[in-house]
Amino acid sequence: MRTLVKKFLIGASIAAGVSAIASSPASAGSLTNASISGGQYIKYDANSENTFANPNASLSTILTGNSSSPTGNVELFSDSESNFYKNLNNFKTAPVTTLSGTIGGKSLSLSSLTGADWFTTKDDLTYTTSFGADNLANRWFKDFSIKAGVGYNLFSYRLFFNNGGFQKSSDPNISYVNQDDSTGLISIGLAGHDNVKQAYASLLGPLANFIKDGFQASEVVKYTYNGVTDFLYSFQATNSGLVEKGDYISHSGNYEVSFQGVKPVKSTPEPSVMLGMLVVGGVFATQRKLKKA
Structure with missing residues (x-):
């Protein structure tokens, strides 16, 4: 017995x-010591149903969400769609708005885009707005136009370009920044439209009717981390459960983008x-x- x-x-x-x-559960780190520098930005606070502009909102509160429950967000380069930046020279040299902080013991910067980011070629660093060039504008628009259903061609590109489509896609709304402590993966939430068909219809003129209903596309964010600079975007969103209080359309979709970060060093088990x-x-x-x- x-x-x-x-x-x-x-x-x-x-x-x-x-x-x-x-x-x-695996623990997750978040962005600390967050600050914003550069051009114009808007801080959006949130309640259980809406996001709303609040210049006094704390970044530490805004950025506390995740893919299951995004909260507020901060919009970088919030004046990107103004008449001033329709001028390509102004857009090329626009001030960069940057959200900076520390995650997993390393510095991370998330920035808005300028014309120089979109139209500078990857290999020889030549600035060109031509269709078919090896630059971010053409690489991104190829994905965007095919997924939208309008096709990647000179006609669709020029319509989008002439109507300020790249300026419209340069002001990312950052809703959270988290890191998986086990894998080191850094995930970033981009607040946007759950269905962007209406938002981009005016930019594609006669092609607007060809845009797929329910089409999803995030804005683009530039990141610098551990000596690497690159661009992130997504064409797949989840419903955020929120809408912006002013237009009842914006921030309804959450686009999560990610990249592999360095695993945080732990001193204790x-x-x-x-x-x-x-x-x-x-x-x-x-x-x-x-x-x-």
């Missing part, structure tokens, strides 16, 4: 330890690991006591 009791106690202890470890160690230690102590008994 004693042997059965011992086995039961040890087995129960091990099962409890394993269960606690397995059920402990995870709480779940510590719990497992304590459980195992308790098991051995129980064994010793039962043997003495």
